[in-house]
Amino acid sequence: MSVLLVGSIGLDTLETPFGKKVDVLGGSGIHASVSCSFYSKVSLIGAAGEDFPQEHVDFLNSRGIDTAGLQRIKGKQTFRWDGYYEYDMNQAHTRDTKLNVLAEFKPRINGEQKKLPYVFLANLDPEIQLHAISELDSPKLIAADTMDFWISGKREALVEVVRKVDVMLINEGEIRQFMDTPNIPQAARKLIELGAKSIIVKKGEHGALYFSRDSFFALPSYPQEELKDPTGAGDSFAGGFIGYLAQTNDTSEQNIRKALVCGSVMASFNIEDFSLDRLKSLTHAEIVGRFNEFKGFTHFDEMNKITA
Amino acid sequence: MSVLLVGSIGLDTLETPFGKKVDVLGGSGIHASVSCSFYSKVSLIGAAGEDFPQEHVDFLNSRGIDTAGLQRIKGKQTFRWDGYYEYDMNQAHTRDTKLNVLAEFKPRINGEQKKLPYVFLANLDPEIQLHAISELDSPKLIAADTMDFWISGKREALVEVVRKVDVMLINEGEIRQFMDTPNIPQAARKLIELGAKSIIVKKGEHGALYFSRDSFFALPSYPQEELKDPTGAGDSFAGGFIGYLAQTNDTSEQNIRKALVCGSVMASFNIEDFSLDRLKSLTHAEIVGRFNEFKGFTHFDEMNKITA
Numbered sequence: 001m002s003v004l005l006v007g008s009i010g011l012d013t014l015e016t017p018f019g020k021k022v023d024v025l026g027g028s029g030i031h032a033s034v035s036c037s038f039y040s041k042v043s044l045i046g047a048a049g050e051d052f053p054q055e056h057v058d059f060l061n062s063r064g065i066d067t068a069g070l071q072r073i074k075g076k077q078t079f080r081w082d083g084y085y086e087y088d089m090n091q092a093h094t095r096d097t098k099l100n101v102l103a104e105f106k107p108r109i110n111g112e113q114k115k116l117p118y119v120f121l122a123n124l125d126p127e128i129q130l131h132a133i134s135e136l137d138s139p140k141l142i143a144a145d146t147m148d149f150w151i152s153g154k155r156e157a158l159v160e161v162v163r164k165v166d167v168m169l170i171n172e173g174e175i176r177q178f179m180d181t182p183n184i185p186q187a188a189r190k191l192i193e194l195g196a197k198s199i200i201v202k203k204g205e206h207g208a209l210y211f212s213r214d215s216f217f218a219l220p221s222y223p224q225e226e227l228k229d230p231t232g233a234g235d236s237f238a239g240g241f242i243g244y245l246a247q248t249n250d251t252s253e254q255n256i257r258k259a260l261v262c263g264s265v266m267a268s269f270n271i272e273d274f275s276l277d278r279l280k281s282l283t284h285a286e287i288v289g290r291f292n293e294f295k296g297f298t299h300f301d302e303m304n305k306i307t308a
Numbered sequence: 309m310s311v312l313l314v315g316s317i318g319l320d321t322l323e324t325p326f327g328k329k330v331d332v333l334g335g336s337g338i339h340a341s342v343s344c345s346f347y348s349k350v351s352l353i354g355a356a357g358e359d360f361p362q363e364h365v366d367f368l369n370s371r372g373i374d375t376a377g378l379q380r381i382k383g384k385q386t387f388r389w390d391g392y393y394e395y396d397m398n399q400a401h402t403r404d405t406k407l408n409v410l411a412e413f414k415p416r417i418n419g420e421q422k423k424l425p426y427v428f429l430a431n432l433d434p435e436i437q438l439h440a441i442s443e444l445d446s447p448k449l450i451a452a453d454t455m456d457f458w459i460s461g462k463r464e465a466l467v468e469v470v471r472k473v474d475v476m477l478i479n480e481g482e483i484r485q486f487m488d489t490p491n492i493p494q495a496a497r498k499l500i501e502l503g504a505k506s507i508i509v510k511k512g513e514h515g516a517l518y519f520s521r522d523s524f525f526a527l528p529s530y531p532q533e534e535l536k537d538p539t540g541a542g543d544s545f546a547g548g549f550i551g552y553l554a555q556t557n558d559t560s561e562q563n564i565r566k567a568l569v570c571g572s573v574m575a576s577f578n579i580e581d582f583s584l585d586r587l588k589s590l591t592h593a594e595i596v597g598r599f600n601e602f603k604g605f606t607h608f609d610e611m612n613k614i615t616a
Contacts, residue, residue: 039614088490182396184513185531205492206514207528216605220515220526223493248612257608284614291611297524298606300565303599304556306347306592 001246002041004114004139005033006107006132007122007235008079009046009070013095014274015084018228024275025056027079028122028145031232034279035239035266036120037063038287040246042239043113045069045132047101049078059280069108076101089230090204107132118246120238121165123147126157133164141251143167143242145234151178163195166251169238171202184209185216200241200260202234208260217257220298222268222290229274233267236279240266265290309554310349312422312447313341314415314440315430315543316387317354317378321403322582323392326536332583333364335387336430336453339540342587343547343574344428345371346595348554351421353377353440355409357386367588377416384409397538398512415440426554428546429473431455434465441472449559451475451550453542459486471503474559477546479510492517493524508549508568510542516568525565528606530576530598537582541575544587548574573598 007029013022029046036042043066050072060067077100083092105128114137121129121144129144136142142165150158151174158178162168168191172184179187188199188211198212203221210217241263248255265287272278315337321330337354344350351374358380368375390404413436422445429437429452437452444450450473458466459482466486470476476499480492487495496507496519506520511529518525549571556563573595580586 090490182398183533183535185533189533203514206511207526209528209531216531217608218515218528218531218605219608220517220528223517223524223526225491225493225497227491244614247614254609258611261608261611287614288611295608295610297526298608300525300527300569300603300606301562302603303566303569303596306552306555306595 001118001249002043002116003036003118003120003242003246004043004045004109004116004136005029005036005120005122005239005242006045006124006129007032008102008124009048009052010079010081011052012231012275013080013082014229014231016089016229017085017087019274021274023080025059026081026231026275028124028232028235030060031235031270031276032120032122032239033060033065034063034276035236035270036243037065038266038282038284039240039243039262040118042066042243043069043116045107045109045113047071047073047105049076049101050074052078068110069113071108073101083231085230089227092231107135109135117141117249118242119143120242121145121161122235122238126150126154126161129161130157130164133161141166141245143169143238145169145238146174148174148177159194162191165197167198167200168196169200169202169234171204171234172206175199175201185211202237204230204233208237208264210256210260212253215253217253217260219260219264219294221264222294223297224268224271226272228272230271232276233271236270237263237267239263261291261294262287264294309426309557310351310424311344311426311428311550311554312351312353312417312424313337313344313428313430313547313550314353314432314437315340316410316432317356317360318387318389319360320539320583321388321390322537322539324397324537325393325395327582329582331388333367334389334539334583336432336540336543338368339543339578339584340428340430340547341368341373342371342584343544343578344551345373346574346590346592347548347551347570348426350374350551351377351424353415353417353421355379355381355413357384357409358382360386376418377421379416381409391539393538397535400538415443417443425449425557426550427451428550429453429469430543430546434458434462434469437469438465438472441469449474449553451477451546453477453546454482456482456485467502470499473505475506475508476504477508477510477542479512479542480514483507483509493519510545512538512541516545516572518564518568520561523561525561525568527568527572527602529572530602531605532576532579534580536580538579540584541579544578545571545575547571569599569602570595572602
């Protein structure tokens, strides 16, 4: 099965304790679609400016990504994010954001793409996400991501997105802010009461949690010592998640759990180098190997009978 | 098998968003030994003042805890901690600490107790922990806990403790501080290079990690919505951990993993009410039930073959 993926196309200027990179390939739609491409076909919907290098489009195509929905807007510049990470790389600091083409972006989804069964709406204005949803032809599963900016700025539209999608991805700080409670399980329950069908709470180095009305799953993160650039970790997580669901075409809870592991595997690779550099050399054997490592370091046996 | 447990005996004055309690039973040795008593026999070594209510000693004895090593010091007062938690209960704030009898505490371990095979040294001055270790008669396993205060104030003695014990318990902020690195897996590797045999990193709501020279285990925490008083969570964790090891008398890595789950189970119950109130009504059936819940919410199946 194939994935329809709507997200931002960006050129990032990044600084981490391991170096500085200027105008490298980035954006939520890019990180998510490249990650997804290891599992399934992807049609990427997004907009770039006339300054967007052709080599990046060639790279996407080399990964089998359908870029028919990637608009190149004449006379406009590509979305840019300029940020840095200090010693503790859990927190991104923004120096500058230039929306450029994103300021007027409307997803253009063609007839074939509207019928794709798995959909991921990466972080974007929730009104654009709602517009994309309104264009779809009864997909099997929609997942969406968001960020703090929309929680405070477009709360009503975001609540509508939460109600319309099957899986809402959100990070731990954001769900606390959104539901105004410091306790994550309580915040997740509140979001479900507000109409969410299921929620993935991304906690970076602390792993991820999955909540639905009647189930819960918790996954630690990979013990990553080779962290060079955390940018796009959440997007590559989402790409691996939706890609695995599409490849297996199975939305049972047991398969959603495995899809979460695949998401974590992809995020753990993505942060090992700047931009998407690590994914350029990644192999299926490495993915399977790391999935099995997750299985190994999370497993424990049944409890012995206690008698004390 | 039985456990020798050295720790503080305290009277806590606590304030959380759920209420205030004055001079209630507390201290690292108390939380740890009561938790441990659900799994094995415990001999508690500690000191209290003449103001320490007899009802607390009766409660310890009712749990089968050997209090022969609990010194009651005439003319002195019991250790007191006065603290509070704000809206976000992950962080304890200290209003006042009175060491009282702890200022001159020397563990008195009798001949029978020196031979006990499992030992837990709860958070105390590392010089007292070293003294206790020097008294022991070749135990099978020693675990120890510490806190930020000793990392900055008695670093050398603490490094000696780390080298001498089999399992060092430490929380995530403390290991970052101790090893001066924000990345926990890197910090754990450094502590192992410094001589630690194995390390448990306690992360509160984010679970716990286990590191040894050649293995790694990660466990998420229980999705606790009924959090009333986090005081003693780490100590009850340690008590369940050492108690399960003692009961099963098996220090294999697979059993250490199960002991970590037992520790997490005990911590998750302990925080449901003030002081040790929740443990007063806790049953073995509840412990087994929650262990099985951990098994349920952490399990995932093998990965399907990917072909994309």
